[in-house]
Amino acid sequence: MNLKQLSEQLGLSQTTVSRALNGYPEVSAATRLRVEAAAKESNYHPSTRAKGLATGRALAIGHVIPMSTKHEMVNPVFGDFIAGAGETYARNGYEMILSIVDDSNEDQIYRSLKLRRAVDGVIVHGPRIDDPRIALLSEIGMPFAVHGQVTHNVLPYTFLDVDNHDAFATATDYLFDLGHRRIALINGLETMDFAYRRRSGYEASLRAHGVAIDPALMRSSEMTEVLGYESARDLLGNSNAPTAFICASLISALGVRRAIEERGLVMGKDVSVITHDDMLSYLQNGGETPIFTATRSSVRTAGRRLAESLLHAIEHPNNPPQETILKCEFVVGHSTGPAPRKDEHGF
Amino acid sequence: MNLKQLSEQLGLSQTTVSRALNGYPEVSAATRLRVEAAAKESNYHPSTRAKGLATGRALAIGHVIPMSTKHEMVNPVFGDFIAGAGETYARNGYEMILSIVDDSNEDQIYRSLKLRRAVDGVIVHGPRIDDPRIALLSEIGMPFAVHGQVTHNVLPYTFLDVDNHDAFATATDYLFDLGHRRIALINGLETMDFAYRRRSGYEASLRAHGVAIDPALMRSSEMTEVLGYESARDLLGNSNAPTAFICASLISALGVRRAIEERGLVMGKDVSVITHDDMLSYLQNGGETPIFTATRSSVRTAGRRLAESLLHAIEHPNNPPQETILKCEFVVGHSTGPAPRKDEHGF
DNA sequence: AACCATACCCAAAGCGCTTTGGAAGCCATT
């Protein structure tokens, strides 16, 4: 069933039917009702492709997932993020198109999406420090919205980010308040902008408490259980081991916990752990009462809201870019406690 | 730059340029080369939409993700699966479109995708026992491929699955060989087809070893760390606790390990654990040597291969459906060992 | 010299929609 058939069946022109269906005013209430009823009854759905051709709009948003050899981006956060974004698209009649691409020709993909007019805009995932994509997308005139921020960037752009600096400063402050002085940071890859900001929040708190920044207490790697475990195992093996850990991800934190327990220590008593928690649907930080003390912010909500910002930017190209920064919630779980007295474990 | 402009620039007709670019034989090698060079140089990319309109093909594959209130499907497996499928699409000039939809109007979405001619086919994720989608898609004439199988279904369909029955029977057999008799199953939701098959593999092994099936040793829930932990904690608290666990997912297994360690027991010595491992890129089962003994099969490879099957089915509608069953690899890690003697822990 | 393949190429229709630029009908004003 297409427009032509529908209009013939109704004895109207395609113009009128199209207008009735799209809410234009040039059609009487009576005919509009009649048209809408007929459309529903004969299960008429306009072809997205034809519509797109005619209007010049794709009614689709692209998500480009760089798939480095390091796999960093096919990450657990992604599933929840697009679930959130998908809600927004569904509500607004947009489609989500996904491109998995290896880093080498990321440029290519964006250019190609633009030239083929395949999407009306894109979401930029996993921004790195000084990320070149901002400049690229601005240059080719593709509307975009960034999940995160881009340090050193001077161009204006739409983004949504959690306040990573604040979250990690708060977490570090909290540990200081509990009496900890040697606090380790198990960070994500610091080429990623979010990891850079988290570290700077951590360092700011250290400075504020007059504690020297000790590179030996900081690790930066992909946020996997195994790497969290290995980092913590090494750190706990040192003579001057930390009494607390701050983790960039719940997954790393699981690894850290394993290393702690493996040494016969008790998390929350001998060693404290705070983690950032993206509130992933399948990896929850306990039930009612959280296991880990955490800074948390739902990545799914982030997806929903950033998609809204992007659609807004597409529909109002002249408005200034929307910038959203979400504060994390700080929740206290069982993984933190007062710093142990030095003699207790022979430190 | 569009076809018209390109052809004018070349002094050729649109027909010839189109044919040259699409590899039709009616054009001389010389002009073809000339056209291709010009296309590359002026960065010509045909509009997918226009192409689709003209050919009647969408050049896109749909992935519909049912987003139940239980979040089961926005699951960690999904990210890797689509990364794999994406590789196939990229190689074949297809786009992947994702629809997040809540279960109530899943029908709607499939019908709508069909009527709007938005995709050439769909991948069915997370098939349930007796899944109604097979019948629906067959009825509306939408090509599809299932990630998994559908028990009780009689219609022919294209699918790819791991041999879940075999994998879990093998795992259970292995534990019997180590002397275990009380083996718990921490399964996924048994409305899901894969979980049903895993359980039947487990039960088959039990029967083969003359051990009664004990419902008290079997749990079925979403595969989260917390639920894995709680199940194991409860089971280990019983007077007649299991000496071994089989988990449906590495994430559950992490929870099981936590419960084991919390009781001061040692995994691989006091209690054995085998898990199924989807080889997710961000959640690996150790490095060189696996932590958990596991049945494993890359879900990413599954994505790549199932997408190939679907494209094949689309291009050769009359061929019989491709059915692929992948055997799992069985790897031995540190999480399994001989069953402890009864008196050791007061069992 | 006339004929026929063969190799190249083209004009135009069509895919399903939106949108421009009217036209027709109707009523109230002058």
Next chain:
DNA sequence: AATGGCTTCCAAAGCGCTTTGGGTATGGTT
């Protein structure tokens, strides 16, 4: 009775591509 302003509708062009149904040289055969 002519004018003008609404309301309601329509024919046709156009979005960028593919594909049908040709046409025109070119060169080899009789």
